[in-house]
Amino acid sequence: MEFFYTYKSIETALPLVDVENAKFAILGIPFDGTTSYKPGARFGPTLIRQGTVNLESYILDYDIDLAELNIADIGDLEVVAGNPLQTVKMGIETIRELKEANPNVIPIILGGEHSMTYAPVKALMPKSYVVFDAHLDLRDEYESNPWNHACVARRISELGVEIAEFGIRSGIREEVEYAKEKGITWVHAREYSVERFKEVVKDLPEPVYVSIDIDAFDLSMVPSTGTPEAGGLRFWEVIEALEWLVKNKRIVGFDIMEVAGMEIGDVTALTGAKLLFYFIGMMEKFGKP
Amino acid sequence: MEFFYTYKSIETALPLVDVENAKFAILGIPFDGTTSYKPGARFGPTLIRQGTVNLESYILDYDIDLAELNIADIGDLEVVAGNPLQTVKMGIETIRELKEANPNVIPIILGGEHSMTYAPVKALMPKSYVVFDAHLDLRDEYESNPWNHACVARRISELGVEIAEFGIRSGIREEVEYAKEKGITWVHAREYSVERFKEVVKDLPEPVYVSIDIDAFDLSMVPSTGTPEAGGLRFWEVIEALEWLVKNKRIVGFDIMEVAGMEIGDVTALTGAKLLFYFIGMMEKFGKP
C-alpha cells in the first residue's frame, strides 16, 4: 500500500503480517502542530514503537503471546506540519483505505496530538466514544482553531457519537456547560474508580471507539506529554476498566495519543508501549466479536 | 512599589491587578544558597510561574475562574546569594510593606529554599503553622548555620507559633526530641490520611499560615527538589486536607517551597503550579474570612 509514509518511523518489536491478513493494524500520526505546552508528540509513534523493545511479547495476565497474533504496522501518516485539518483529512482517507483493504482489521492509532483522533472516529463511525484524558477537549475552538487538540471531543460529539470521559481534571466553564447540554458524562480523576467506569459505560451503544490521551495518567508516569497534569490515574485502574469494556462492548478502534518527548526509554513512551500490548492482548483474549 | 526586584522573573499566565486591589499577591524568593543536595531552587519561582501556562485558569472542582479574580504578582525578592539571614530580613520587610499597601491581601510565596518561609511567618505572625514536608526542619543549626532550610520549623517554633507537620519521613533524634518537648505534632507519611490531618489540625489556634515543602509529595512527582524522598504523599490527599483547612480555619499566608530544576515543564514545577491554582481557587470558594 504505497500511500503510507513509512520511512520516518520504526516498527514495533513484533513479527508482523500484511494488512490483508491482520487482525490489528498500527498507524502512527506524528503530528504536533497545535500543542499548547510541551512539544514533541511528533516523536510519539517512534518512541512508543521503540519502547516495545523493552517488553516481552507475552502478556502474563492473559497467557497470550503477541508474537503469535496477526498484527500489521503500516507506518506513519505523512503529516502536514502546521495544518491539523489537512492532516486529519489524510488520516480519514488512510483509515478508510485500510478498512477497504481489510474490513475486519482493528486500527490502532499512535499519536501525535489528540486532534488526530478525529480521523479514525470519522472513518470508523462508532456509536460511542470512550476516552481517558485529563482534559475535557470540548472547546469549540482554541486559539481560533477548531482543529486544535483541545477541541477533539467536541468535534466528535458533533458527529452524533455518544461520549464518556474519565480521568478529567482540567477544563473550562464552557466545556462543562456543553457537556451538560449534550449529555456527555465525565468522571473527575478524584472520583474515578473501575466501578464508576462500569456504571457510566454499561449503557453506551455499540460499537465503541476507545481513545487514551496519555495525560490521563498521573504526571509522574507521563512527564513527556503535551500538558501533564498532577493527580492522574494509575496503570491498573485503567487496564481493569479496559478489560471490562473489551469483554462487554464491541470495539472498533483504539488509540494512544499525546506521547511526546525526545528520549528513548522515556517512561511516557514505556507506559504507552505497555498499554498498547495490553490492549492487543485483552482484545485477543476477551474481545467481543 | 519599587522595592521589588522583578526583572529576573516572569509572571503567571493570569491577568493581574495592582497590589492595592488584590486579594492575593504572589512573591518569589529565588534563594538557594544553603541547599543540601540538589541545587536549583533559585529557578523555582520562574519555573512555577512558567508552568501555569500549562493550566486552565478555570478550576473544574470549584467552578472558579482565576482569570476573574484579583491577583497581583509582585515579582521576585532581590536575594543575596550566600546569605540566607540577610535575604530573610529583606523578605520580612517586603511582606510588611506589602501588607501596609493592602492589609487584606493574602501573600503567596514561591520558593526558593524552605528557609525563606521564616520571612512571611515573621511578617504575618500567625498563631499556627501547618506544613507539608518530608523533613522535620527542626534542627537547631545545620552546617553551623541556624538559617539553613533544615532549621526553619525550629525558628518558627521559637516565635511561639504552634506547629503541625504532615508527610514527614526524614529527621534526626534531636528533632524528634525537640518536637516532643515543644508539643509539635508530626504525622509520618506512612500514617498520613486526611482524617488524621483533620484530627491534628482541628484544635490549632487561628490564624494559620500554610507551607508546602514540595518534597512532601512522592519523589516520582517532584524529582527536581532539593532533597527528594521516596514514600511521599499524592496530589489529592494534600488537596483534600487543604480544602478542609481552608473551610475551617482562617489562613493568612501560603507558600510553595523547594521547587527546583532548570527545565521548563519539569513535573516538579507543574505540580507546584497546579497546587498554586488550587489554593487560590479553594480560598476564593471556601475561604474563611
Place this chain on the structure above:
Amino acid sequence: MEFFYTYKSIETALPLVDVENAKFAILGIPFDGTTSYKPGARFGPTLIRQGTVNLESYILDYDIDLAELNIADIGDLEVVAGNPLQTVKMGIETIRELKEANPNVIPIILGGEHSMTYAPVKALMPKSYVVFDAHLDLRDEYESNPWNHACVARRISELGVEIAEFGIRSGIREEVEYAKEKGITWVHAREYSVERFKEVVKDLPEPVYVSIDIDAFDLSMVPSTGTPEAGGLRFWEVIEALEWLVKNKRIVGFDIMEVAGMEIGDVTALTGAKLLFYFIGMMEKFGKP
C-alpha cells in the same frame, strides 16, 4: 500599549524604558508550529531573555553598558498555534504600531521559527536582507506550506529585497537555482570568512535588515535549535562580520531566530543572549545613523 501579549514571557535582565523613549525595542515571537525536526522554538524568547541573567550588561569590547541605554521590551506576540500566516500578519501589524509609536526605534525580534522574520521585514521594508543561516530557506513551499520556515528567504526575495546569505550548508537544487536566477549570493560555511562577508555585503543597498538563524553556528554551540547542522560558524567570526556591517551600513532591524529547547541555561540560549547584547552594544558604539 495594550496590544502586546506579555504575560507568558519574561524580560531581559536590563533596566527598561517605555517604547516612546527607546532606541531599541525587543519583541518575542514564540511560534514553532512548522518546525521540521526539533521542536521548542516557542520557548526561545523566554530562554534568551532568561539567559541574559548569565551576562554582564557591560560589553568589554565596546566600553558600553547596556544598563545605561534606552531599551524597551514589549513582550511576546500572541501567536496562533498551527497558523504561521495569521501569526505573521499579527507580527507585521505589531511592528508597524511599534514604529508609529516611535519611528526611531530599532526592533529586535527574538524567535521562534525563522518563518516569523517575514513580519519585521515586511513592516520595515529594508532594501537588503543579510542573514546567517545553515539553510538557504529559498523553497517555494515546504509540506504544501509557503509560510514554512524553509521558505522565508524566498518570501522576502519576492518583496524585492536584495539578499545575502552566510554560513549555508544545507539546501536543495531548486533553491540553488532560484538563488542563481534572482542573483542571491550565498556563502557556504566551508568558504566563509569575514573578508568574504565584506566583499559580498559591501555593495548591498541600504537600509539593511539583519537576521540570525541560530543554526548558522556550529551544532556544538547550538544543540537546541530546530535543525542543527555540523560544520557551522564560530562566535567571533559572526561578531566581526556584524561589527563591520553595523559600521558601514544603516541597520533597521535585527533578529535572533530558532533558539529552542526547554532548559534554562542551555548553551543555545546563552549564545543567543550574548549575541543580543553584542548587537545592541555595537549598534550603540558604531551604528550608522
Place this chain on the structure above:
Amino acid sequence: MEFFYTYKSIETALPLVDVENAKFAILGIPFDGTTSYKPGARFGPTLIRQGTVNLESYILDYDIDLAELNIADIGDLEVVAGNPLQTVKMGIETIRELKEANPNVIPIILGGEHSMTYAPVKALMPKSYVVFDAHLDLRDEYESNPWNHACVARRISELGVEIAEFGIRSGIREEVEYAKEKGITWVHAREYSVERFKEVVKDLPEPVYVSIDIDAFDLSMVPSTGTPEAGGLRFWEVIEALEWLVKNKRIVGFDIMEVAGMEIGDVTALTGAKLLFYFIGMMEKFGKP
C-alpha cells in the same frame, strides 16, 4: 583486603568500619554487559552511594542512627566488561573471602545487573530466595546466554534454593511453566499486598536471601533502570513486607540491583539509597539473629 577494586567508586555518606568489625558490608558490582534495554547499571553502585548524601543517617521509623552502627564499604568488584560469567565467579570468590574475614557480616550488594545476584546467593547458600522484581527472570537462556539478567532466578532455582517472587508483571510462557513445575510462587503486581506477601513467605525455610530488582517499583519512581515497567509497587508496601520478613526470618544477604542512569540525584538512585538505609535500620532494629 587488596582483592577489591575500589578506586572507581565512592563510599556511602556514613562513618565506616573495617570488615573485621562490621555487621554489614557493602559491595558494588558495576556490571551491565547484558542489559536488554536501558544501559547504565554500571553506574548503579556509585549513584546509590552518592544518593545517600541526600539522606539522614537516622531512621525516623526505628529510632536507629546508621552512623552509630558498624558498617563497612568494601568498594566495587573489578568487573569484566562483556563477560557476566567471569564476573559472577569473581563475585562468588570475593563474597566468600568476605565471609572468611568476618563470618558474621551481612553482605549487601549494590548492582549492576540482576545477573550478579547469583554471586552472593552461591557464596551464601541460603535455603530461600525472596525477590521483588517486575520480571520472572526464569528463562533458561536469553540471547544464547544463560548468565543474562533474565535467567538469574532460574540459575538460583537450580541450586536447590526455594524461591518466592513479588511485583511480577512481565514474563514468558516458558517461565510460567518452569515456575509451576518447580513450585516457585510468584505474585503479580496487580495482586500484591503485604498480606499476600506474608502468606507466601511464612513457610519458606531459613536462612533467606533477599533481592530487590529496583524495577519492582513503579516506573515513575525508577525511570533509570534497565527495563522499567508500568504498574509497579510503591515504597511503603515493599518496606512493610521487608519489615515483616526481617522480624520473622533469618536474613543472610541483601541486594539492590538494576539501578542505572548517569545523573546524580536521579530518583531511581534515591529510591535505592533510601531502601538501603531502611534495610540496615530494620535489620538492626528487628533482625532475627
Place this chain on the structure above:
Amino acid sequence: MEFFYTYKSIETALPLVDVENAKFAILGIPFDGTTSYKPGARFGPTLIRQGTVNLESYILDYDIDLAELNIADIGDLEVVAGNPLQTVKMGIETIRELKEANPNVIPIILGGEHSMTYAPVKALMPKSYVVFDAHLDLRDEYESNPWNHACVARRISELGVEIAEFGIRSGIREEVEYAKEKGITWVHAREYSVERFKEVVKDLPEPVYVSIDIDAFDLSMVPSTGTPEAGGLRFWEVIEALEWLVKNKRIVGFDIMEVAGMEIGDVTALTGAKLLFYFIGMMEKFGKP
C-alpha cells in the same frame, strides 16, 4: 533476505532499493557490551538513521541528491548481548552474504562499538585501513578480552592490513610500541591537517576500508559517545580528507561507529547522520571505481 534482524531499527529518511539493485547498503550493528565508559552505542544505528530526518537528501557541495541514488538499508544485525566475538562472527557472515547477493555493493556500517568494525574488514579484506579515532585501539586485550573495542585496530593489523590513524589523542605505551613495530602511522589530533593526512595516506595500497570512530571529533560535537575526548577534530577537516581519499583511492567499505546516547536529535547522532550523507555523496560524485 530473512537473515537480518530488522525489527528493532528504523530506516534512514531516504527512498530505498533492494540490495540487488543497490550501490550502497546500510547495516546497523547495535552492540555495546564492552563499552568502557558511557554506554548506549546500542542506540547508535537508530539515532543516526532517525537523525537523517534532520537533513536534506541533496548535498549542496556536490550537487547530488541522495534520493536519486540506489541505496539499500538492510536493518540491524541481531546482536548477542555480552558476546562481542559471536556478534562479530555473525557480522562477518552477514556482510559476506550481502556481497554474494550483490558483489558491487558498498557496505556502510553504523555502530555500535568500534569492536564491530572487525566484521566488515574481515569480510571485505581491504589492503588498507584508514581510521579517524581519538584512540589507538591497538591493545592486545582489554579487561581480559581481545574483542574489546580498544583492540580492534590490533586485530585488523593481525589480518595483514596496513593501517593509518588520524585524530589520535589517547593510548598507552604498549600501543605506541606496537604501532612502531608494525609500521602503523598515527597522527595526533594536535598535528592533524588535511595536508598531513594526504602525505600519510597517499602510498597506502588499495582497496581501502574507512572507519570513523565518532570520538575523533571534538567532544563538544559528540558528547554522547563511549569515551569522549577533548581536543578533537572539526567537521570540515575530516570531510576534506575523506574527499581526497575517495578521489584517489578505491574504497570498499565505510563505517560510523560509537554514536551512543538515548536522545533523538542529540548532536552526536546528527554529526553522524551528516557524515553518512556526505560520504555517500562524495562516493557518488568522486568515487574511484
Place this chain on the structure above:
Amino acid sequence: MEFFYTYKSIETALPLVDVENAKFAILGIPFDGTTSYKPGARFGPTLIRQGTVNLESYILDYDIDLAELNIADIGDLEVVAGNPLQTVKMGIETIRELKEANPNVIPIILGGEHSMTYAPVKALMPKSYVVFDAHLDLRDEYESNPWNHACVARRISELGVEIAEFGIRSGIREEVEYAKEKGITWVHAREYSVERFKEVVKDLPEPVYVSIDIDAFDLSMVPSTGTPEAGGLRFWEVIEALEWLVKNKRIVGFDIMEVAGMEIGDVTALTGAKLLFYFIGMMEKFGKP
C-alpha cells in the same frame, strides 16, 4: 590526616600514595553557595574524578604514565553551605597542614566555585597568579559579598600577587579600571594566542600559581559551568600555553574550578579531567624544580 572530609567524594582512577610520599596532592572543594547562574559546582570534584575513568593514565604527548607517579588524593574539604568566607578559611588551614605534612607536594584543587581559589593562593603565597577565565573576577564585591566568585582575582591582587588573565570576555567598567590601576594584564579571548600568552607571562616573577576557571573554554565544551560564555578558548591552545609556562616558570599550585552539572560523563567534567591529567603529565615531564 583526620581533618579532611572524604566520605562524600570519590578518588580519581589512579593508584594513589600517602600525602607524605606524594609529588601531587588532589583536594576537592565542593562549594557553590554564591554561584550567579547555573548551580552545581558542588558536584565538580566528584564529576572530575569520576571522569578520569574515561581516560588512559598514560599521556601520549609526554610518554608519561600517571599510574607510575606519586599522587595523593586527600578527598574533599568539608564545606560550609552558604558561607564562602568560613569555607575559604578552612581551605587555607587545610592546605597549610598539607604543606606541613609534605613541603614538596604540589596541591591541585578541584572546585567548586572560583572563590575557593583564594584558599590555595593565600596558603601558598606565590609571586604571580596566572588564570584562564572568561571573567575578570576583579569586582570589589558582588551582591554585597566580597567573597563571591566574581571577586576572587581582586582579593588575590590585594595580597600583592601579580596577575595575568587569559580568555577574558566578560567584565564591568570598574574591573577594567581596577586592572589598569594595578597593572593587571588581561587578554581578551578574541586576541588570545599562545604567542600573546608567552609575551605577557614571560616577565612574571616566580613562583606561579595557575588557576583554570573552566569557563575559559568555549561554552560548547563546558556547558555545565556556573556562567558559560560563547567565544571561548579551545583545548590545545590552553595546553600549549601551560606547557610553555611549566617549562619556564616554577609552579606551586594549580586548580580547575567551576566544573558543575549533575551528570556523569558531562563533557564539562571530561574536559576538566583531561586537563588534570595533562597538567600532572607536563609537570612531571617539563616541570621546573
